[in-house]
Amino acid sequence: MSGFKPIKIGLVGIGRAGYGMHLSEVGKTEGRFEFVALCDPETSRCEEFNKRYKRSCRIYSDYEELLNDAEVELISLALRSPEHADYAIRGLEAGKYVFVEKPIAVSYEQALAMKAASEKYPGKLFLRHNRRFEPCYNHIREIMASGILGNVYQIRLRRHNYQRRDDWQTLIECGGGMSNNWGPHIIDHSLRLLESPVKKVWSRLRKVAAVGDAEDHLTVIFEGENGRMIDMEISGGAALGEPVYRIYGDRGALVSQDESELQLRYINPEQKLMDIKAKKESPPITASFGNPEKLEWIEKTIPVAPSCGCEAWHIWNHLYDAIRNGVPFPITIDEGVEVVKYTAMIKQGTEFENR
Ligand SMILES: NC(=O)c1ccc[n+]([C@@H]2O[C@H](COP(=O)([O-])OP(=O)(O)OC[C@H]3O[C@@H](n4cnc5c(N)ncnc54)[C@H](O)[C@@H]3O)[C@@H](O)[C@H]2O)c1
DSSP states (O other): SSSSOEEEEEEESSSEEEEEEEEIHHSSSTTEEEEEEOOSHHHHHHHHHHHHHHHHEEEESSSSHHOOOOOOOOEEEEEOGGGHHHHHHHHHHOOEEEEEEEEOOOOHHHHHHHHHHHHSSSSSSEOOOOOGGOOOHHHHHHHHHHTTOSSSSEEEEEOOOOOOSSSSSGGGTTTOOOHHHHHHHHHHHHHHHHSEEEEEHHHHHHHOSSSSSOOOOEEEEEEEETOOOOEEEEESSSSSSSOOOEETTTTTEEEEESSEEEEEEEOOOOOOOOOOOOOOOOTTTTOSOOOOOOOOOEEEEEOOOTTOOGGGGHHHHHHHHHHHOOOOOOOHHHHHHHHHHHHHHHHOOOEOOOO
């Protein structure tokens, strides 16, 4: 016996996310959840799911049937992006808890409609920004908070690869494009790492290697009211990648090439910097360029290991704690709506002063 009272899930969309991620992640939650019903117009996918799950979840080809299944407490939405908002609202109206995949909505209007529904049915809607619990992201936040890098003024985030991708995620009419695909994760990271309201956002979109009509290369610059800049780029058209994270502070920097290690170079926090002034006159003819004082650099490379011990799939444990124990879910509806708001701006490939 696990000691948990399993939350009974109706899973909608048995594809790469539903079958490939939700099924295996729930398997790690030590009995906090149990699938009882599946919904996909291609019911053979549900049968495949049952085989792997080694149980007989009820199978529906129509969402309305799943909504009428009284045993389903939580609807997990893992179907294509354009349906998320409407399906989430219908789930709430049917009295269910709803866990919705990213992008939570494909337009700001849809996101606002979801927010209105969540206000009508409070505590029932949960957003799957699972990368909020990634180890590297969390370790970096801990290091930033420790102050060893000083004032962080610029952050570069990259997700680069090269793929001649040909699925619906490359088609505009299906809600595809990098801004809806990887965008919600890295826009969410950007907004959190900014640690301040957005002052300006600038973006450019391009199609490079994917074969649909949606963008597969996205560059965005956020400027915070605190002066910090986040420069993020997601690309399916970059044959050579850049480090996933580069964090620059006024006392040091951090680089993570592939999220397995963190390379750090920072001035010893014990070292008090001299109070020196710039001089107008020419330096002595034999003077060198650079530092008048010796900087005590600390240089090290450490494995990614945040003190929270968190991993992306832990979002399910937070979901359980929210539903069963009333613990606030770490991702708020307003944060999710804000991600969609900036995604909509970014898609226009232009520059905005925030208002
Ligand atoms: N959080 C993450 O890390 C993550 C990762 C991958 C995908 N996703 C998101 O998950 C969603 C699904 O992506 P995917 O790659 O699994 O797509 P997919 O095409 O592999 O799977 C979608 C499934 O939904 C089914 N479907 C279509 N219409 C349906 C309907 N009306 N009712 C029920 N099922 C329906 C399809 O038959 C298919 O089985 C996307 O919105 C994507 O952005 C999130």
